[in-house]
Amino acid sequence: MSGMGGQGAADGPLQRAAAWLVRLERLDRRWVFLTMGLAVLVPILWIGLTGRTFPETPTPAAQAVFDQIERLPEGSRVLFSFDYDPASAGELQPMATSLLRHCAARKLKVVCMALWPLGSNMAERTIAQVIRQDFPDRREGVDFANLGFQAGNEGVMKVTLTDLRKAFPRDARGQSTQDLPILQGVRSVRDFPLLIVVGAGYPGCKEWVQYVVTACGGSLKMVGGCTGVSAPQLYPYFPAQLSGLLGAIKGAAEYESLVNSAMGGETPPKYLEAQRRMAPQLFGHLLMVGLIVLGNLIYAAGRIRRAAA
Amino acid sequence: MLLQRTIPLWIAIAAGFLMLASSFLRPTQGLGEDFANAFSVIAAIAFVLGAGSLLKANLAKVSRRDAGWGFAVVTLAAFLITLTVGLFKVGVHPSPEFPTAPFSGSQQAADTPFGWLYEYVMVPLTSTMFALLAFFVASAAFRAFRAKNAAAVLLLVTAFIMLLGRTFAGVVLTGWLPDWASGLRLENLSVFVMQVFNTAGNRAIIIGIALGVAATSLRILLGVDRSWMGGGGRG
Numbered sequence: 446m447s448g449m450g451g452q453g454a455a456d457g458p459l460q461r462a463a464a465w466l467v468r469l470e471r472l473d474r475r476w477v478f479l480t481m482g483l484a485v486l487v488p489i490l491w492i493g494l495t496g497r498t499f500p501e502t503p504t505p506a507a508q509a510v511f512d513q514i515e516r517l518p519e520g521s522r523v524l525f526s527f528d529y530d531p532a533s534a535g536e537l538q539p540m541a542t543s544l545l546r547h548c549a550a551r552k553l554k555v556v557c558m559a560l561w562p563l564g565s566n567m568a569e570r571t572i573a574q575v576i577r578q579d580f581p582d583r584r585e586g587v588d589f590a591n592l593g594f595q596a597g598n599e600g601v602m603k604v605t606l607t608d609l610r611k612a613f614p615r616d617a618r619g620q621s622t623q624d625l626p627i628l629q630g631v632r633s634v635r636d637f638p639l640l641i642v643v644g645a646g647y648p649g650c651k652e653w654v655q656y657v658v659t660a661c662g663g664s665l666k667m668v669g670g671c672t673g674v675s676a677p678q679l680y681p682y683f684p685a686q687l688s689g690l691l692g693a694i695k696g697a698a699e700y701e702s703l704v705n706s707a708m709g710g711e712t713p714p715k716y717l718e719a720q721r722r723m724a725p726q727l728f729g730h731l732l733m734v735g736l737i738v739l740g741n742l743i744y745a746a747g748r749i750r751r752a753a754a
Numbered sequence: 755m756l757l758q759r760t761i762p763l764w765i766a767i768a769a770g771f772l773m774l775a776s777s778f779l780r781p782t783q784g785l786g787e788d789f790a791n792a793f794s795v796i797a798a799i800a801f802v803l804g805a806g807s808l809l810k811a812n813l814a815k816v817s818r819r820d821a822g823w824g825f826a827v828v829t830l831a832a833f834l835i836t837l838t839v840g841l842f843k844v845g846v847h848p849s850p851e852f853p854t855a856p857f858s859g860s861q862q863a864a865d866t867p868f869g870w871l872y873e874y875v876m877v878p879l880t881s882t883m884f885a886l887l888a889f890f891v892a893s894a895a896f897r898a899f900r901a902k903n904a905a906a907v908l909l910l911v912t913a914f915i916m917l918l919g920r921t922f923a924g925v926v927l928t929g930w931l932p933d934w935a936s937g938l939r940l941e942n943l944s945v946f947v948m949q950v951f952n953t954a955g956n957r958a959i960i961i962g963i964a965l966g967v968a969a970t971s972l973r974i975l976l977g978v979d980r981s982w983m984g985g986g987g988r989g
Binding site for chain 2 (some may be wrong): 472474477480530532533534569573595596597598603604608611618619660677678693695723726731733736739741744
């Protein structure tokens with residue numbers, strides 16, 4: 446340590462502490478990576494072994510998503526856009542799973558679609574995980590459908606406003622949407638009482654609000670789920686244009702706990718994914734706070750040493 | 755000049771005014787739809803152009819033996835394998851409705867080579883890339899997030915509220931506060947920050963952007979701004 450500052454035992458305790466802290470400034474970043482890895486890994490293992498999760502208190506935005514779906518009468522049609530890909534599935538898949546489960550349990554007819562090339566796969570995976578496994582009595586094309594991906598971003602949104610079948614002439618299985626029983630009596634997105642969008646970026650919730658929900662003038666309600674980085678951009682639309690919002694894994698965990706409470710009984714692990722991810726998030730965030738505090742202590746120590754020099 | 759500038763300019767002006775009119779005048783609604791459909795077709799063609807551009811750029815890199823040309827070979831191989839498997843429906847089972855037609859099944863099914871490529875290559879790779887963010891953000895926060903001035907202190911305090919308030923730590927640290935002071939609980943403070951400060955700031959930005967977009971759109975519609983055609987400036 447004396448080699449660092451060259452003053453050794455002549456320094457006071459403050460200077461010695463400062464000198465020790467300044468050494469950490471050159472800390473190899475791989476130590477930070479390792480600590481972050483452990484902060485995430487240990488809670489994952491702990492939850493895997495114990496199966497315990499933290500209790501969640503829903504925020505108004507998450508409660509509003511739940512309430513919007515609860516308000517719909519049985520048999521109502523819902524348009525569900527999967528605008529994300531596997532990169533953000535860690536954050537968004539649990540909310541998509543819970544949303545689809547909630548809709549299926551409420552016996553709503555869900556029409557899935559995607560404006561992201563891999564969104565159709567995400568929809569298919571969610572349908573397989575939720576409807577095909579736990580609601581086997583629901584018939585494809587009658588109670589649910591996957592219209593697949595369509596290129597064109599806002600262009601597709603504009604077309605869905607006037608003619609949904611023009612935007613999606615065929616579903617993901619290649620069948621004509623003209624013959625789909627679930628779309629009988631549906632001309633455009635205006636014929637759906639609720640639009641659900643789980644979006645990771647562009648195009649996503651924001652574009653749906655700007656191009657579709659606003660154009661419908663209040664007749665179409667929309668609830669959305671988004672990644673943590675895009676949540677701040679969507680809060681300005683809540684609750685007027687966006688009736689409910691699930692922000693990141695925290696919003697997903699709140700909504701998931703609401704759905705699980707409403708469903709009752711024992712909850713299968715696949716419907717606890719968001720709540721299970723809150724423990725790694727907690728320790729990851731605590732580590733971030735610790736690192737920021739440590740970084741600032743080092744910064745202050747550097748200033749003390751420079752002032753003393 | 756006519757093909758490169760004048761015709762594209764008039765197509766943009768006509769399409770722009772028609773799309774604008776279709777929002778207000780019912781008789782033009784059909785034309786607006788047609789242009790929106792045309793946009794979808796152009797967007798689909800853009801995928802083909804993108805693929806061509808990817809091939810061109812990576813082939814050039816390999817032929818010149820540029821730095822990292824090996825990665826270009828991997829990119830090209832991944833692209834061609836995925837394209838072949840998807841386009842020719844390699845290993846796709848016939849659809850139950852048409853069991854004798856070999857290409858009637860969907861390549862999106864999980865038990866097809868295309869499905870495997872998605873499930874076992876695409877999903878892990880993209881998830882890994884996204885997960886790496888946690889490590890780099892942690893390292894960056896340690897090295898760069900310094901309370902150097904009043905604005906940075908405010909940012910730091912807000913970050914702490916959000917980081918702790920969005921987890922169970924908020925409940926543990928401030929859950930003991932009585933009901934009359936519940937607004938000071940970290941989980942409630944984080945909601946307050948998002949719904950008040952964040953909303954106010956973002957709305958100001960959104961309104962500013964909207965005005966900018968309106969002004970830029972008008973410049974394009976009137977043919978004043980032609981920079982979108984390439985070549986820069988007013989053309």
